[in-house]
Amino acid sequence: MRILVMGLPGSGKTTLCQKLKTQFENAVHLNADEIRERFNDWDFSDEGRLRQSKRMRRLADEAVANGQVAIADFVCPTEETREQFDPDLTVWMDTIDKSRYKDTNKVFRAPNHYDFKFDDWEQANDPEPVVAAVMQQSTSRKIAKAVTWRILGTGVMMLLAWLITDDVAAALSIGAADLIVKSVLYYFHESIWDKVKWGSITKIQQR
Template structure:
């Protein structure tokens, strides 16, 4: 059985992670886990201290791993603000929504670290549906077992596609 693709959609609060993930999920036939929904139903015991953020990342990663083990694709969208939270989430195809400079919560802004490793970085131009289609095409082109490398989908790529 083919293992599904585990996708982490990360970025600051208000960057459009959930909107993007909701557009991407049907294109990849993926199960979508939103951090707010997971916190409301599974992780009610967690706050926003770093230890709790690490535990939330582990839980989100575990949920995605179970879906992928069953042969399906899984998308988790959450801030995942530090390299340690990204490590706790586990190996994944990482999509960084780098669309805003400051999120809604100052405490998160203070600890947020720009990721050093990602597969796709989405800039501030273009809407969620466009980027979802573009990313789905990239993933389908490269296959679920291959990372594209630090691939930035930039305005030049957008222009070439139109």
């Protein structure tokens, strides 16, 4: 999952991201300044900002491919940069009206779409609402994938059965049996995988 924590410099993005990172067993915090330093790219022109957004997206995708939660911490000032990063969840840190950087203030535009808007510093210190949303999205995505895959699989099985037997009733019976048997098998398969923590998005249990 790619989480974007965006807002003006000094709005509390890094504070929230650091706290978010501690809430997951396997997460990476992608700080924009650290990334710019790593690539020696301090170009804040429109082209430079788009290049940075593309770079952040690539690093986030690499983290997700490794089973991590990617927490991206950068200004992401325009709709174009946000669309390019394409987050699964967006947090807008709307805690200040302007930063000390006039050029950034000039280009920054309030986002049209976001999942959370934090407008005070107290919220920057409370990652729990974002964590809950991440866990809910993860569960909903798994369920949606399981259902759509099962519908597709059963549909293909029924079509093949009909082509082989030329009997609609038989095809429907085979499809129904396929749906029931494979759904039960999938349940036990997922139950086993629930015990395997590798590659999972898991909230750390607070003691």
